Each structure stands twice: as C-alpha cells, then as structure tokens.
Amino acid sequence: MSKTMSKHDLGSSVVYQIYIKSFCDSDGDGIGDLPGIVSKLDYLKYLGVDYIWITPFFPSPQRDNGYDVSDYCAIDPAYGTMDDFDALVAEARRRGMGIMLDMVLCHTSSEHEWFQRALAGEERYRRYYILRDGRGSSGPGDPGEPPTNWQCAFGGSAWEWEPRLGKWYLHMHDVSQPDLDWTNPEVREACADVVRFWRDRGVRGFRFDVVNLISKPEVIEDVPGSGSACRALVADGPHVHEYLQELVERAGIDGMITVGEMAATNLENCVRYTNPASHELSMTFSFHHLKVDYKDGKKWELADPDIARLRQIFSDWQEGMQAGEGWNALFWNNHDQPRAISRFGGRGGAGYPDTSWEKVGKMLATCTHFMQGTPYIFQGEELGMTNPGYPSIDDYRDVESKNYYRIMIEGGKSPAEALRVVSERSRDDGRTPMQWSAAAHAGFTTGEPWIGVAPNYERVNAEAEAGVEGSMLEFYRRLVCLRKELDVVAEGAVRFVDAGPAAPKVIAYERVLEDAPAGQPKRLLVLCSFDNEPCAVRLSGAAAEGLGDAGVLLGTYPRRLIDPASGMVALHAFEALVLAW
Ligand code: NOJ
Numbered sequence: 001m002s003k004t005m006s007k008h009d010l011g012s013s014v015v016y017q018i019y020i021k022s023f024c025d026s027d028g029d030g031i032g033d034l035p036g037i038v039s040k041l042d043y044l045k046y047l048g049v050d051y052i053w054i055t056p057f058f059p060s061p062q063r064d065n066g067y068d069v070s071d072y073c074a075i076d077p078a079y080g081t082m083d084d085f086d087a088l089v090a091e092a093r094r095r096g097m098g099i100m101l102d103m104v105l106c107h108t109s110s111e112h113e114w115f116q117r118a119l120a121g122e123e124r125y126r127r128y129y130i131l132r133d134g135r136g137s138s139g140p141g142d143p144g145e146p147p148t149n150w151q152c153a154f155g156g157s158a159w160e161w162e163p164r165l166g167k168w169y170l171h172m173h174d175v176s177q178p179d180l181d182w183t184n185p186e187v188r189e190a191c192a193d194v195v196r197f198w199r200d201r202g203v204r205g206f207r208f209d210v211v212n213l214i215s216k217p218e219v220i221e222d223v224p225g226s227g228s229a230c231r232a233l234v235a236d237g238p239h240v241h242e243y244l245q246e247l248v249e250r251a252g253i254d255g256m257i258t259v260g261e262m263a264a265t266n267l268e269n270c271v272r273y274t275n276p277a278s279h280e281l282s283m284t285f286s287f288h289h290l291k292v293d294y295k296d297g298k299k300w301e302l303a304d305p306d307i308a309r310l311r312q313i314f315s316d317w318q319e320g321m322q323a324g325e326g327w328n329a330l331f332w333n334n335h336d337q338p339r340a341i342s343r344f345g346g347r348g349g350a351g352y353p354d355t356s357w358e359k360v361g362k363m364l365a366t367c368t369h370f371m372q373g374t375p376y377i378f379q380g381e382e383l384g385m386t387n388p389g390y391p392s393i394d395d396y397r398d399v400e401s402k403n404y405y406r407i408m409i410e411g412g413k414s415p416a417e418a419l420r421v422v423s424e425r426s427r428d429d430g431r432t433p434m435q436w437s438a439a440a441h442a443g444f445t446t447g448e449p450w451i452g453v454a455p456n457y458e459r460v461n462a463e464a465e466a467g468v469e470g471s472m473l474e475f476y477r478r479l480v481c482l483r484k485e486l487d488v489v490a491e492g493a494v495r496f497v498d499a500g501p502a503a504p505k506v507i508a509y510e511r512v513l514e515d516a517p518a519g520q521p522k523r524l525l526v527l528c529s530f531d532n533e534p535c536a537v538r539l540s541g542a543a544a545e546g547l548g549d550a551g552v553l554l555g556t557y558p559r560r561l562i563d564p565a566s567g568m569v570a571l572h573a574f575e576a577l578v579l580a581w
Helices: 007-011 034-039 041-047 082-094 113-119 185-199 230-234 240-251 267-274 307-323 340-344 357-369 399-410 415-425 472-485 487-491
Strands: 015-018 051-054 098-103 159-162 167-170 205-208 257-261 283-285 298-302 374-378 493-497 506-512 523-529 535-538 551-555 561-563 568-571 576-580
Touching: 007 487, 034 041, 034 082, 041 472, 051 205, 082 098, 098 185, 098 257, 185 240, 240 267, 267 283, 267 307, 298 399, 298 415, 307 493, 307 506, 340 357, 357 472, 357 523, 357 576, 374 472, 399 415, 472 487, 472 551, 487 506, 487 523, 506 535, 523 568
Parallel strands: 015 051, 015 374, 051 098, 098 205, 205 257, 257 283
Antiparallel strands: 159 167, 493 506, 506 523, 523 576, 535 568, 551 576, 561 568
C-alpha cells in the first residue's frame, strides 16, 4: 500500500478545476477540448496550481453535460482522442502538475452498454441497477405507481417505469442516469476496474461524483414530506465506508489525491471519509456553506446570504474536521454553483456592483485560501468571473435550470420572476466560457460557443489581468504562493474568533503553528468582511494578544486602522485583512 499523503502535502497543494466544455476550444466547434487544455497549461503553471481536475470528457449523450457517462474508458470525440489525453498527462507532468479525473460511478448513462444489456433482458446486467415493482401494481406489465415518493435532484420522480425491464428503475438525477446497485459485487469490481484503467494511464488523482449516495438504505421506503428529503436519506448509507475502502484498495489509489463530492452529508461521516486511518479519501466537498442563501433550505427561492450561519458552518467544519483529523476541500465555486462574487457581493443576475466586484472576489478568496484544507480554484474564479445574467430562458442549457423554470411557471410565477430565480441559481452561471481575452467570445473559441459568454469579458479576462499589479489574477497567484511558502497556512491549527457585536458580518479565524520554521510567522489572524458597509472588529482575550506586534501579510485596502490597546480593527466594505506574527 502506498503512503497516504501527508498533512503538509495536502495543505500546501492547490487544485484547479476545469469544466472542459467551457475552458478552451482548439478546433472552433464551440466546445472546449483536451488540446485546448494543453494550450493553457503554461497559464495554469503561472497561476501556480499543483493539480488539475477535469470534469468528465467520456462518451456521453450529454443530457447532464457528461455526468451521464456511456463509456468510462474512452474519450468523447468532441473532446479529443486518447493520444490527446496522453499528451495532456505528459505535458502537465513536465510542468510539475498532476491530472485528476472525475469518476461518475454512482450512476451510468442509460446509453451505457450495461443498461442497454439490462434492457435487452440480460439478467446479469439487470442486477447492475436498482429495479423495483410499482406500488399497487396488479402484476407483470402493470406499472402501478412509483415505488416511493422520492424526487430526483433535477425535479420530478426519482423512479422511471421501463416496460423493457418490467420494473421501475431508480435515478437520483436525470431520468437518463440510472443508479448503479453497489450491493452487487460485480458492480463494485467493474467500478474499480475503471479507476485502475485511468490510474494506469498516469492520472495522479480522482474526484468521485456524489459518491456518498452509492450505498442505498436497506429498506427503500417513502420519506416524509415532498420526497426531496430522499437525498438526505440516501446520503452516507449503511455500507458507504466499506465500499470506498474496497474501491481504494482494489484500484490501488491509496496515497493518491482524492476528493469525494458529498451530497447532504454530515461532519461525522466526512471525518470518517478523510481520516487517514480509514484509507478512504484525502478530502471531501461538503455544501452546507453554499446553502446559506436558500430560502428555508429551498434552492429555487431567493434570499440574501445569512452570514451568521455561514460563519457557524465554517467554524463547525474547520474545527470539527481538525478535531477528528479529517481534511476539507475548500471552495466557493464549481460547475454546479452560481458565481460566488454575484452571490455574496450584492445580488443581481448580471453580476456585482461595479465598484466592489474586485473587493468581493479578493475577500472571498482570502476567506477560504487561509483555512485548513486544500483550496480549489474553479476556472475563471481567479479572474473575477460572475453570473452572466442572460436575458432569456432560451440562453440557458442546463437540464436542471430548464426543469425548474417550468416547475416555477406551473407553480404560478411569472416568466420574469422565474427567469430572475434561474439567473441567480442556475448551474449555467458557472459554465459560461472562460474569459481569456477581450476578443470575440472572450477568446474561448473561433466558432459559436455552446453557451453564451458573460457580458463583462472585455474587462474581466486573463489577458487584461496577467502581470497587472493589484489584479484579481495576481492576487490569486499570491494566495497560491503563500500556501506553499508558509507552513502555518499549510499545517497550522485553526480556531475561529469572535469579531464582536459591531462586526456581525465578519468571519474571523486564526491559524497557529508553534513550531513554524525560523523566519516564518507562527500565527495568522484572518478577517473577512461580508458587509457592504464599513465596520469595527473588536477582538478580546487571546485573539487580541500581541496585536501591536502583528504585521500585515495581506490586505485588500491600502489604508487601515488598528488599535492594539482596545483590540479594535476597522474594516472597509468587503475588506479582507491577514495579520501575521
Ligand atoms: C454532481 C455533478 O457535479 C453534477 O454536475 C452532476 O449533475 C451530478 N453530480 C450528477 O452526476
């Protein structure tokens, strides 16, 4: 068994996420591709990242943009060839970066050979999926009602009647994504084979899609309420830890960097997934911090972000994972999330208030990049990309957005109201083409992009920001660099700090490493204001100690007021400040 990654390795690494379809198009078909990624490796090296996670590029009918995989061990011609992939791995390695792949093993596409063979009646493959009789069915051929009230993630029942199977099949996501039955040892073996296949091609790590949904409850029954609570019921199921351990062992990936995407999970399970003694995963993505602007927990109802709740979630997860020797993946953005700048910097589909977008972006980045864990940068985040605020529902492509737009209209919302919600909540907000330059289509393609470019590309783009002092891109480069330079960032203990009653929207925490190498700080104090008005932090007790000796490691405003005697630090709107001792 290879050695598990050390805390220092994990804590000094930074991962960059590429949503391949929107990253860089090399052949003018409007879709990003593998050669496009190769052409941008120098840019990623300039940014300083260690690993590049690429979203699925396997053959797929694209009902869920590649998360509906029809062949796990091949490459969709739209994205390139196996030679292109090998070249990417080699070119990344030459620059000291590793490739991480996205393994979608909770479900297949309905066009996958396994499902097709199940449809053709092969008993062996019927046992790959979760098939049930309908409720109230009078016998074979009579569907009856769906077996339970479960709702899938994209709206509507999680069950589909399939006459060729004579059963309902479970799909926790789109109807074209039947869930695999992981109680079947053959399924587990086949999934390990897939991971081993890519490991043997030189991949350095893996992200596992909704992997905490692989072990379904022993009894499949109704959940109270609307049926959407089934996600929480299925999450972290009875055999999930055992299945992950087995997968890691069989695929021979212990010691590689791995991250599990965890739907509706909890701290206790994430500690278990990531404590090195479990030999399961290096780290987990959890999403509680990205639900603080859901009204009463409902994604498709708008509310302002609740910063007190955000602070509580961060402190619970940072301190809780630390106590259990687990490890967090740190992130604000990905291909399933609206852009964080638009979300936390003042709502409005088209982006941010003109004057503050850079401040908001830098503050958000500071907030997560100094935490304990491994930071992920989602393409374009390092430039300050925002939601596009498309003018029409026809501009959106995502299956979830289109379904919920319809559901909202059916529920009585006007088209304008429904569009407003979609513009703030759509997964497409994070899927617009990468903004490389001020050229047509932001330099992403010479053809027609598969989805429209955000209108601010002429000023928010890589070409305009590279090498420019004070730009968002240069700020991110500094954050990446500090994580490698300072052991306190990579390994320090974390402790959340009370910012006092006059700073209700400030998130404050310390990092401490008593045995930091000589010449390096032992202690950091990170202050991030989510307030669009100035405020005054009042530190007390241990947090205020030695404030007079602190130097400024990083800040987003040139002028600041610190009064060590009273423990007061004045912050501007959306200011981030990192003090070091
Ligand atoms: C999570 C992925 O990030 C998302 O894009 C996808 O739709 C679901 N899992 C289902 O695979």
